[in-house]
Amino acid sequence: MSESTVLTRIRRIVKLIGLLQGSQGYNAPALARACEVSTRTIFRYLEDLREAEVPLVYDEERKTYRIPGQFFLPPTNFTADEAIAMLVLCHELGDQHKIPLFAAARSAAAKLETSLPRRLLEYLRNLSGALSIKLDATNPLEGQQGTYAELVEAIGQRHAVRIAYRSLHEKEHIETKLEPYQLLFNQHSWYVIGRSSLHREVRTFNVGRIDSLAMLDTPYEVPKSFSLERYLGNAWRLIPEPGPDHEVHLRFSPRVAKNVAEVIWHRTQQISFTEDGWLDYRVQVSGLSEISWWVMGYGDQVKVISPTDLREMICRRATGMLSLYNDGATNA
Numbered sequence: 001m002s003e004s005t006v007l008t009r010i011r012r013i014v015k016l017i018g019l020l021q022g023s024q025g026y027n028a029p030a031l032a033r034a035c036e037v038s039t040r041t042i043f044r045y046l047e048d049l050r051e052a053e054v055p056l057v058y059d060e061e062r063k064t065y066r067i068p069g070q071f072f073l074p075p076t077n078f079t080a081d082e083a084i085a086m087l088v089l090c091h092e093l094g095d096q097h098k099i100p101l102f103a104a105a106r107s108a109a110a111k112l113e114t115s116l117p118r119r120l121l122e123y124l125r126n127l128s129g130a131l132s133i134k135l136d137a138t139n140p141l142e143g144q145q146g147t148y149a150e151l152v153e154a155i156g157q158r159h160a161v162r163i164a165y166r167s168l169h170e171k172e173h174i175e176t177k178l179e180p181y182q183l184l185f186n187q188h189s190w191y192v193i194g195r196s197s198l199h200r201e202v203r204t205f206n207v208g209r210i211d212s213l214a215m216l217d218t219p220y221e222v223p224k225s226f227s228l229e230r231y232l233g234n235a236w237r238l239i240p241e242p243g244p245d246h247e248v249h250l251r252f253s254p255r256v257a258k259n260v261a262e263v264i265w266h267r268t269q270q271i272s273f274t275e276d277g278w279l280d281y282r283v284q285v286s287g288l289s290e291i292s293w294w295v296m297g298y299g300d301q302v303k304v305i306s307p308t309d310l311r312e313m314i315c316r317r318a319t320g321m322l323s324l325y326n327d328g329a330t331n332a
Contacts, residue, residue, distance in 0.1 A: 010130075012037060014084055016045055017067065020056070025064030052123035086112060087124055092133040099185055100141040101148045139189035141208045148183075150213050151192050155180050160218040166209040174198060178205070179220040182228055186238050193231065195220075202231060204239060234268060234286040236294065241287025248291060249305040252279040256301045265294075280305075288313060 012035045019026055019034055028046075032039045046065060050056055057066050087109050093099045094106025113121055141148070154161050160179045167174050176198035184191045190207040233240045252260050254277035261271050261279055268284040285291050288310045295302055295314060304311045 010084065013045055013048070016042070017049070017054075020065060020067040023066050025057075025059055025062060025066040027063045028065070031065070048123065051119060053119040083112060084124055089133075093135075099135070100138055101145060101190060137188060139206075139208050141190060144207055144210070147210050147213050148190060148207055150215060151180055151183060151207070154215055155183065158219055158221065160216045160220050162214045162216055163205070164211040164213075165205055166211060168209070173211070177216065177218070179222075181222050181226055183207075184228065184238075191238065193228070202226070234266075234284050236266060236283075236285045236287070236290035239287065239290060241289065243287075245284050245286050246288055246307055246310070248283050248285055248288075248307065248310060250281040250283075250295065251303045251305055252281060252298065253301040254278060256298060260298075292317070 016031060016035055019031060026034070028039050028042050032042045035042065035045075037045075046056060055068060057068060058064070059066075090105040090109035094102045094104070094109065113125075150161070153159075160177055162175065162177050164173060164175050176196045178192070178194050178196055180192050180194040181202070182193045184193060191204050192207055192210075193202065193204050195201065196203040196205075231240070232238070234245050235241075257273065257277060257279035260281060261273075266283045266285065270282045272280045274280065283291075288307075292310060292313050295304060295310070296317060304314055
């Protein structure tokens with residue numbers, strides 16, 4: 001059975017459980033219509049639930065099925081469909097090779113499993129085991145669990161912290177008092193966003209580059225005007241740059257056009273295809289540095305139409321790459 005088929009089956013069973021949970025009851029044809037399957041398939045799903053020790057109640061007179069409203073998965077009051085979602089997401093995203101420092105979610109799923117009836121546990125494991133979530137490469141943040149936990153505590157208590165930080169932008173070790181507003185996992189790693197006393201403004205710090213952290217007795221308040229969305233603005237990924245936003249126009253070759261068009265890369269993007277299969281991609285971004293690396297990743301399959309500053313940035317980097325390889329050939 002393919003992964004897409006398994007996923008469709010899981011969705012239908014989750015929907016079936018949701019319909020039956022605490023309802024007045026549905027007959028088999030109604031369930032089949034709601035789940036968009038045959039009546040024969042519904043009977044097979046119902047039998048699966050019985051074998052998983054889900055307490056199905058059948059009303060002989062009305063020919064309907066239901067799950068009693070008081071049936072929840074102890075001790076958390078999770079319904080069965082909530083349990084499926086939690087087990088799949090926590091096991092997948094909590095794996096050490098997926099989202100780092102998310103092991104607590106995996107631990108929570110393990111505790112949930114111990115409270116389930118044996119047959120239901122086996123059933124859920126079969127379903128969740130058929131799914132896999134593959135993320136981009138991530139920074140494992142080895143040895144940073146304590147730093148992450150202290151940041152969570154600092155945010156909860158609204159206490160400032162003092163950090164020693166390896167800054168790539170400033171190319172030196174810095175120390176600053178930080179009022180942490182938000183922890184954010186983005187692309188590859190965890191970041192903490194807050195007001196830095198050294199910079200006298202809100203800044204973003206990579207948790208993996210924090211060498212030391214000390215909790216201070218200094219309380220702070222998150223400004224009511226702060227929101228993550230407002231702070232990031234139209235940044236391509238994570239770092240908004242000062243100055244007006246840039247209107248970026250890219251043209252992708254037919255070879256990669258559909259691949260690019262399938263993904264929502266940015267909330268402001270607009271796409272259109274030319275008659276010969278090229279993709280015109282337009283987006284409004286706060287700064288050009290982050291998007292330039294994304295453009296470079298498509299090599300000769302994309303051309304920057306505008307702005308000129310981005311074209312020149314790509315040309316300089318392409319020239320640098322050519323020089324690097326030419327030097328390598330000469331040295332070899």
